Amino acid sequence: MRFSVTLWLLAATISWAAPPSNIDNLQGTQSADRLVFCHFMIGIVGDRTSTADYDDDMLRAKSLGIDAFALNIGVDSYTDAQLNLAYQSAANNDMKVFISFDFNWYSPTSGASAVGSKIAQYANHPAQLMVDGKVFASSFAGDALDVASMKSAAGVPVFWAPNFHPGESDFSKIDGALNWMAWPNNGNNKAPTPGANVTVQAGDEAYISALAGKPYIAPVSPWFSTHFGPEVSYSKNWIFPSDLLWFNRWNEVLTLGSRFLEIITWNDYGESHYIGPLKSLHYDDGNSKWVNDMPHNGWLDMAKPFIAAYHAGAESVDSYITTDQLIYWYRPTLRGLDCDATDTTMVPASNSSGNYFEGRPDGWEDMQDSVFVVSLLTAPGTVTIISGENRQTFDAPAGASSFQVDMQVGIQSFALTRGPNVVLSGSSLKEVSSICICGIYNFNAFVGTLPPGPSDPLQHDGLASLTAGLHVSTCFPSPSLPATPPPPPTALPTTS
Known part of the structure; x- marks a missing residue:
């Protein structure tokens, strides 16, 4: 079983700022063919056994206007089996998918052939996302990858839009890039501190400058909180400030107008930035301690009119709101x-x-x-x-x-x-x-x-892992929200 571990970040390079004209011109140069992606963790869904296990995810995403799932993969024994199911479910439901290679598991220095071969394996599948006539693929990290060797191993035209970092990779060799850092940070994978506060927009500027007109995948994420203790081998415990980030970031990306955007994520429950349903079938990597009874479906609802506005090239969501x-x-x-x-x-x-x-x-x-x-x-x-x-x-x-x-x-x-x-x-x-x-x-x-x-x-x-490591005996591995809410508020303000 594979679970997400540490994030590779921009570090000092994120502080680069593009000239204002780069941002101003982006909407005009990248407005055509806008696509919305959502990051999907294959590593926690090894318990799925049929295409039907993916159907609800595909249908929900499609109903929101999401164009494709970015299928994050490592090197688990069940990766191909799950990719086969996900690709076929996507085809059955008129969705698109593409592979996002997680370089916590793939080697950036020696993995070019493996990455290229995996791209080739699914290149001709009807659910494979194609962009500009090329097989679209992405990554989490992987700056040192030999892109030329990877494309040669693929044997098909590849639109390679990885999560490479400005100043750490040769952006002339890639076709676009994903910025993973969707949260304010200190430039070194932690929450902002006095004197070290890197905004998400600063990341936009760094990438847009490095891409020099190539397509940018802007990140959008609602939250970040993780709290794994010594009960697991991948202990980590930090937050990024989130609060109203989901609302504010959607308004930013409407103004930004990048060709692509990626929602981070559909189902990374361990880092609390899931927007997909809790009942979406997955293994428990220990996250249920803070995920049980904590649905995020409302963030899906909020995103729908913003996605419609983004597809239309609008800078305001207001015209796309159809119900209170x-x-x-x-x-x-x-x-x-x-x-x-x-x-x-x-x-x-x-x-x-x-x-x-x-x-x-x-x-x-x-x-x-x-x-x-x-x-x-x-x-x-x-x-x-x-x-x-x-x-x-x-x-x-x-x-x-x-x-x-x-x-x-x-x-x-x-x-x-x-x-x-x-x-x-x-x-x-x-x-x-x-x-x-x-x-x-x-x-x-x-x-x-x-x-x-x-x-x-x-x-x-x-x-399954809710009680592992707990120091109290009052918590049980079962949902506990009440069937009905408390009474609604009274004495509400009304006018004649």
């Missing part, structure tokens, strides 16, 4: 809650990656104690947010807007009113807790919507 909706998210506990006595990371663990920290995840101070709400409205209205005893109302215009309020322990409720009418009203299934759930620091997000979406519980395989 509220999307809300928040963490399950306040960041200052002390879980030291029971957390799984309070002891030393393997730290060859440099990403393991004891206790609260590195960067925790950058997360705001807030409830975040995005309104997608067909007409102006009033948004009410109630977090515990904190009740706030906001005038919301037609279109897409974001709001946040200080988070308090207790029930979280939301409403949209318009004139005398209550358009949407309800309370979340997840309360903000005053205790350490499963005894750990959980900096993942719970995402909900009004109108409410369907239930999305983790399946058996996705819960």
Whole structure:
């Protein structure tokens, strides 16, 4: 079984800034043939046995406007079997896919032949994404790869758009590039610190400059939090500040206008940036401790009109909103809650990656104690947010807007009113807790919507490692959200 480990990042090279004209001209030069990709981890789905196990993922992605899944692969024994199933499901459902080679497992210095051969293996499959008449392929890291040798081994025209890094690779040899760093960071794979705050837009600028007009795959991601302790061999424990990142980044990419964008990710539950459903069949690499009862489907809903606007070349999402909706998210506990006595990371663990920290995840101070709400409205209205005893109302215009309020322990409720009418009203299934759930620091997000979406519980395989390493006996490997939410809010603001 293979799981994602450490990220290879831009380090100092991300601080390069392109001349403003590079950004300004990008929309005009890359507006044609816009495509939306979403990163899909093959390494955690070795338990799938048929094309039907992929069908729901393909159909959901297609309904949102996602054009292709980037199938992240390593060198597991089941990789080919899963690729065969994924490719065939994509073909059956009129989706496209392509391989993204994970160079945590492939060798960048000696793997050119293996990469080329794998590309050739699926080049003629009807579900293979073709761009400019070439077989499209990408990567996670891999800067030292011999691109010429890889293309020779493939024996077919390859559109190679890897996650190479400015200043670390010869960009003249590639056809495009993916920027993986979708989160504000310190330039060295950690959360920003005073004097070291690299924005996602700074990464855009570095890549656009290095690509010199070649297609750019802009990253879009909602969240980042991981909390693996010594119970696994790949211990890591840090966050990137996320908060309203999902909303703000979508607005940035509409203005940016790159030819491609990639959502990071569909199903990397271990790093909490999944937008796909919890029930999507997968193994539990230990992430269920912070993923159980934490659906992210609302982020899928929010993305749909933004994807439509991006495909159309629009710089605003407002014209693509066709129904009223509220999307809300928040963490399950306040960041200052002390879980030291029971957390799984309070002891030393393997730290060859440099990403393991004891206790609260590195960067925790950058997360705001807030409830975040995005309104997608067909007409102006009033948004009410109630977090515990904190009740706030906001005038919301037609279109897409974001709001946040200080988070308090207790029930979280939301409403949209318009004139005398209550358009949407309800309370979340997840309360903000005053205790350490499963005894750990959980900096993942719970995402909900009004109108409410369907239930999305983790399946058996996705819960298999929930109790491994826990220091409490009150947590069980089963979904525990209530069947019905608390009562909706009352005394809502209305006008005649």
